[in-house]
Amino acid sequence: MADDDDLWNLEEKFWTEGAASARLMTAKNAVFVLPYPVGILQGASLWRESSVAQRWRSVVMTERYLKQEKHIAVLAYHVSAEKSDLPNYEALCTSSYLQDDGKWLRVAHQQTPVSQ
Secondary structure, three states, X not given: OOOHHHHHHHHHHHHHOHHHHHHHOEEEEEEEEEOOOOEEEEHHHHHHOOOOOOXXXXXXXXXXXXXXXXXXXXXXXXXXXXXXXXXXXXXEEEEEEEEEOOEEEEEEEEEEEOOO
């Protein structure tokens, strides 16, 4: 079983450390569902999309929920992400992780923008 903080720290890194870091934490054939016009991405196409794993200056994750069963963990949360050149991005998100050989890898990620 993982320490809850370990999984939340991985999730925050996904938002703040950019694509190179995110790629190391993501399973080879992961599936991401991102807001229109990006849509559904899988495998290598994840890393050709500039909106995947953008480097945000800061993120705040609230309404956190974590469910873990053996080697699978699902995180759900509300994110408020900030960049200096863009308005805050608000979304409801889920990420699913699989523990593979002692390492947590993201196998799925989804974002639903919150209207303001």
